Amino acid sequence: MNVEYSSSFILIIKKGYRVMKKILILLIALSFVVFGCSHKKKGILLPFLTLLNQDAGASTAKSESSAGTATASNGGSVVIVDNTGRGNNSSGVLLPNNNSDSSSNATTNSQTSGNNSSSAGSSNNSSSSGSNSNSGSNNSNSNSGSTSVGSNSDSGSSSGSNTGSSSSSGGDTNTNSGSTNVGSNSDSGSSGSNAGSGSSSGSDTSTNSGGTNVGSNSDSGSSGSNAGSGSSSGSDTSTGTGSNNGSSNPSTPSQEITGVITVNDQIGSIPFTYNTVQTIPLNLVVTDKQSKPISGATVIVSDNEGHILFQGISNNIGKVSGTITVETALGQITLEITAAGESISNVINLINVVGINREIKYEVLLPVAAAPTDTDKDGVPDTLDTYPQDPTRSSLIRIPAEGVSTVAYEDLYPSAGDADLNDYVLHIHNEEDLNAAGDVIRLRGTYQHVARGAGYKHTFFLKLPVAVGATFSRKVVREDGKIVTDLTTKTVSSSDLNLGIQIHEESNKTTSNPNVNPGGVYKPGYIATIEIVFNSPVKKTALGSYPYDIFIKVINTGKEIHFPGLYKNANGTDKYLDSNNFPWAILVPGAWKYPYEGLDIRKDAQTGYKEFNLWVASNGTSYKDWYKHITNQAKVFPVPDEDSELMGFLLRSMKKNAILIAILLIGAGAAVAYILKRRTLSQA
Incomplete structure (x- = not known):
């Protein structure tokens, strides 16, 4: 019987192995189809990376930008538009950069025709001019993992360009993998592309995998990244697997956008006066989907250990103002805004931040919620009011937090x-x-x-x-x-x-x-x-x-x-x-x-x-x-460390009251002995 059970068990294991093998092969095949073969290694890994990052509304990416990352309590995404002009962070659909920056997009433009080869590199200062005739070649423009947030404008001929007369016959492939554009993006002329007169015959394929566009996107020029006069004959295929929210190429977002955070932080440095703590002004505006101010939204700022640094309520124009005091060594704080039960959380990087100025706009319709209990009628719900019976006070801020x-x-x-x-x-x-x-x-x-x-x-x-x-x-x-x-x-x-x-x-x-x-x-x-x-x-x-x-x-x-x-x-x-x-x-x-x-x-x-x-x-x-x-x-x-100081105080108190403590301990011991004796007698 044991041999039979063992054989059955082995058969089950083998069948399970074959099933798992088929599933693995299927996933690999899907990765090539869905995510494109121009980046095979990335295509293979993405299904597994997706499993590791279930929360699409958050990002572990870090940046020097103060914008930070953001999440929503309803599982939706939060867009961050960084107008401070520094950084390239991303979260959910998050992302900074209000500057014109041609070097942030890695673009590869290669042409091959027989023994004639011209390469533009990776959108950095390389250019080629002249007349190129390419027959039966592939013209490939690849933009992988690029990020643009806020208002980004490229005009004229940017880096990595080929200028002159270019003729290409064969396949023309434009691949944009994992790129994200947030805000208003306008490209005029050439940026990491072919500029001048050009013709392309054959198949032209444009693939955008995993990309997200939020805002207004305008591209002038021909298909792919060819700007200038050009003609294209043959089949033209465009494949996209992302979301596009704006005035260009609209499509249904893969995830509902809960809110947009517009960052206008003050970046700089304060005069060095041997300061190990700093006080940072905080100015926020909270609005609804129609850009109308939200009154009564709660704002809580805390450090990475959960200590509250600031607490406030938005007024009738949706504004919340105050200050936070933190150690200069503190790297991040968390800003949490709640309106009608919907919360948006924003982790803010404090590097070089001297003022926090942000607008939080809800992009979902907020439910009409019953007014919370507010005993002292000061506008702060009892659940958040440190002094619910006192209308003159609502919160207590300790400095330092502990x-x-x-x-x-x-x-x-x-x-x-x-x-x-x-x-x-x-x-x-x-x-x-x-x-x-x-x-x-x-x-x-x-x-x-x-x-x-x-x-x-x-x-x-x-x-x-x-x-x-x-x-x-x-x-x-x-x-x-x-x-x-x-x-x-x-x-x-x-x-x-x-x-x-x-x-x-x-x-x-x-x-x-x-x-x-x-x-x-x-x-x-x-x-x-x-x-x-x-x-x-x-x-x-x-x-x-x-x-x-x-x-x-x-x-x-x-x-x-x-x-x-x-x-x-x-x-x-x-x-x-x-x-x-x-x-x-x-x-x-x-x-x-x-x-x-x-x-x-x-x-x-x-x-x-x-x-x-x-x-x-x-x-x-x-x-x-x-x-x-x-x-x-x-x-x-x-x-002594602060914990040691407390212990020392307790020990000194015990020494001072040693007789009283001894009497209490003797009494407690006698009570325990009596209870144990009664229990023993009752069980006998």
Whole structure:
């Protein structure tokens, strides 16, 4: 019986193998037919690549363009028209480039006649002029994998052209494989083609596989890529397997287009002031299929870990405005827009982006949805409202999104310091309460003094250049939670805020440990928490960029020390960069391990961060996360990581309350023993 079962099993395996073999052969055959034989290897692989990329609405392609990639919640595609003029990215039907660029399309134009051969290369600066007579030849123009997005115009004779009299008899084949045109594309004259008088007799075949055209496409000239006067006799065949949406060659899209994102981002660079974080303005407009503004669309911006950086609602003209604050080392953010239950998600590349300006247009009819619950009637649904019972507030933005930032000062201003960046060090974070319009209603801050590597005394202040007064609350506690200064609340004027409000007392009182010397035990100092409730909403731009204008006053010298980038000298130079362009204040993401006392971060023999100088030399464009790469642990103070700080706090709390914890543990153990004893007796 075992032999019979084994034989049957082997027969089943063999039959299955034969079936799979036939399916494989069929797929290979189809790949040649559908995707064209001019690129056989690609044709063979495409069916399998299609299986690997089921989601046609997304793309894994990356680009230097800020446009990024986009998807839709309904599975449809999202077109991205990049008007920033840089990049060639693609997603779904996505794609940038508003410039005239003849080099982005790889075009091969070859002619063969007996012993006479002329080749134009790949659309790069190669040309041939003269009279060519080709008999029984194939004239092949191949455009493989090209991408064009936005408004692209080529006029006249572009690269890779043959000029003169050309005669071709035989087969003329034009193959465009995988090309995509989005926006308005106009070709006049020749681009990677044959220009001049030409005649072609025989069969003329044009194949466009997998291509997608969105927008207006205009080509002047003869069939294929022959521009100028020409005649063609014989059979002419055009085969296309893509979608064309526009005024030229209309066909049914293979996938419904859910929306179009028009990108008008500001690309450039900000002045380098040793900044490791940046604040980027955000301006969006949301419209429907008829280009009418959509009111009440929700906009959420998050980082790649899902932390919310911004949240807003479109107003009656479809506009959403605000800012996001991110580390300069952050490469991408995600923008999600939802209207009537339909969501469009856009991953934005942040390289060189100094302003995000986009229009999101829905190309599908949005369903009429029931109004969501909005208890406080502020226009923000309760499901998205951080404060559903408070009509003045709707969202909370934490900066940084998690953890702390380290702020470090040198205190010898106006003289250059020793660049150990530890004279006065704090760990900080802020929270902003915003209303539905994205204006700031309340500002909170937590400021812990963690190091003092100087003989001078300092006090710590916050200055806000706003035009309204506020209510100011402040409380100071020790690391273990013991209250130093009870919560106090007072009214402050706009003038008070403009001059600066004090957050910490003298630095010799706010920390008992310097936390800057080798062998020292880390023991951080006092924690000040503040809240400012503005008398009326304040624009985020009025507050300034995080960490706002925080500064120290050096009691011994009477000097204020601010961050660079805020104040100028009479000659236009930065007031808070020294003669070597080194700052007296710097912000670093996370719980930064700053240099030991007396060690210059700029000197190779003393620094624990050799990438610091490389970052400075690049004006902040390279080595953006230098602070994460310690090259010499012996040169930096071992500040615990943020998780370690929490564990240390818990351990200190346990030590302080050891007797109470012991009693609780004994009680819990007795309760467990009693329950187990009862269970044992009941089972006996």
